[in-house]
Amino acid sequence: MLIVxxxxxxxxxxxxxNKQLDRLEIEKILNYASxxxxxxxxxxxxxxxxxxIISNFDSHKFNIITKFASEHFLDFQQxxxxxxxxxxxxxxxxxxxxxxxDAENLFSKNxxxxxxxxxxxxxxxxxxxxxxxxxSPDTLVRxxxxxxxxxxxxxxxxxxxxxxxKDLLDRIKKNRIEVHARSIxxxxxxxxxxxxxxxxxxxxxxxxxxxxxxxxxxxxxxLEACVQFIKKQDFISKIVVGVDSCENLEEIHRAYKLQxxxxxLIPSSISSxxxxxxxxxxxxxx
Numbered sequence: 255m256l257i258v259x260x261x262x263x264x265x266x267x268x269x270x271x272n273k274q275l276d277r278l279e280i281e282k283i284l285n286y287a288s289x290x291x292x293x294x295x296x297x298x299x300x301x302x303x304x305x306x307i308i309s310n311f312d313s314h315k316f317n318i319i320t321k322f323a324s325e326h327f328l329d330f331q332q333x334x335x336x337x338x339x340x341x342x343x344x345x346x347x348x349x350x351x352x353x354x355x356d357a358e359n360l361f362s363k364n365x366x367x368x369x370x371x372x373x374x375x376x377x378x379x380x381x382x383x384x385x386x387x388x389x390s391p392d393t394l395v396r397x398x399x400x401x402x403x404x405x406x407x408x409x410x411x412x413x414x415x416x417x418x419x420k421d422l423l424d425r426i427k428k429n430r431i432e433v434h435a436r437s438i439x440x441x442x443x444x445x446x447x448x449x450x451x452x453x454x455x456x457x458x459x460x461x462x463x464x465x466x467x468x469x470x471x472x473x474x475x476x477l478e479a480c481v482q483f484i485k486k487q488d489f490i491s492k493i494v495v496g497v498d499s500c501e502n503l504e505e506i507h508r509a510y511k512l513q514x515x516x517x518x519l520i521p522s523s524i525s526s527x528x529x530x531x532x533x534x535x536x537x538x539x540x
Contacts, residue, residue, distance in 0.1 A: 256510055257294040257319065257434065258287050258503065259496035263304035275498070280307060282500035288314035290507050295319070296407075296436075296494045297344070298355060299336075305343040312346050319351040319405075319434075320344075321387055324359035327371040337380060350382040353407055357386035360397050369401050383432075389533050391416045398425055407494065409437040411444060412465060412483050414532035415525045423489050436494040438484045441534050445476055458531050465524050474518075481509040482518045 263280050275283070287295075297305055298321035308316075326336040341349055352372065354360070359368060376384050385405030388394045394406055394417075406426070408417050414437070417423075426433060439445050443455065448462060455462075469476050484493050493510075497503040530536050 255294075255492045256290075256292050256507065257296050257492050257494045258283065258292055259296045259436070259494050260304045260308060261298075261496055262498065263307050277307060277310075279499060281311060283497060283503055284308075284311045284314065284316075286500050286503055286507075288316070292507075293317055294492070295347070297321070299340060299343075300355065305340065308347060309344050316347045317351075318344055318347050318349045319353065319407075320349055321353045321355035324354055324356050324362075324364075324368045327354075327368040328364055330371045330374055333371045333375060334380070337375060351385060351405060352381055352383075353385040353387045353405065355387055357388050357397060358393060360386070360401060365400075385432075385434075387436075389535060390529070391419060391422055395422055395425065398429055398431075402429060403431060405432045405434060407434040407436055409532065410435040410484060410487070410490065411438050411440050411532075412480055412520055413440060413444065413461065413525055415522070416527055416532070418487065418489075426489060432491045433489055434492045434494055435484050435487070435490045437534065438480050438493060438495065439477070440532070441496075442498075444480055454537070455531065458526065458528065461524060461526060461531075465520075468520060468524060472518075475509075477505060478509040478512060479518065479520065481506060482512060482514060483520055485510060486518055 262275055293316065295308065295316045296319050297308065299305065300321070320340055322336055327333050337349070337352070352375065354368070354372065359365065372384050375381050383404035385403045385407060386394070386397060387407040388397070389409060391408070394408065410417050444465070448459070448466060451459060451462060465476065469479050481493070484490055495506050497506065526532060
């Protein structure tokens with residue numbers, strides 16, 4: 255199942271087309287999403303004005319997966335206030351899931367308090383699910399040693415396969431965690447023409463050349479390969495995709511529905527564990 259990411263509804267986002275979408279294009283995207291049975295949007299209060307923009311679209315109702323910073327869970331009343339603020343900002347849409355945006359704070363001295371207050375929102379029936387958004391498998395492993403969550407949003411792509419480690423997958427299965435994949439295009443990096451690859455990624459250029467050649471040899475576009483690769487991962491329940499136009503969402507949706515005659519076996523040599531490549535939060539440090 256696809257989830258539409260809304261980061262660039264309220265701010266510039268991504269590396270391929272780093273722009274904020276205008277309201278007309280957002281309306282087209284949400285109309286198409288609804289018509290295509292996309293039921294969820296991925297949001298966050300940190301995404302500029304995206305939530306108020308979404309609330310203006312009331313022709314269809316979406317379930318919202320939103321993210322809060324852990325600081326909002328240091329006090330339970332503050333947790334409720336933040337939730338109510340987002341509910342007001344997103345009406346008439348329904349918030350069914352809250353993810354911790356900075357899950358690393360579950361290693362801090364306030365970790366138990368953060369988890370207790372987040373869990374209490376679910377216990378009281380104010381939300382359906384709680385989860386975490388992480389940037390690395392190591393973070394997820396450490397968190398699952400101490401806390402139970404319903405959902406884990408993780409980066410995963412043709413290039414970034416770190417999550418697909420047997421021990422971690424066994425833990426995910428044991429804990430009955432629903433996995434949502436994000437960054438399946440690595441913020442658009444995997445869709446760039448090789449001539450447009452930013453200089454800071456030239457060290458990894460051979461990897462992108464291999465991927466490009468593999469797609470050409472198998473008569474499949476890079477976008478189709480990215481989507482189909484994630485779709486075929488049994489441990490992934492939902493796929494969060496950011497889009498820069500309605501046409502882009504239509505292309506992703508077609509790629510998702512594509513029925514391949516032969517299984518898509520992209521060799522593991524077309525992947526990397528280099529944090530400075532697969533973790534966008536470190537790109538500014540390259």
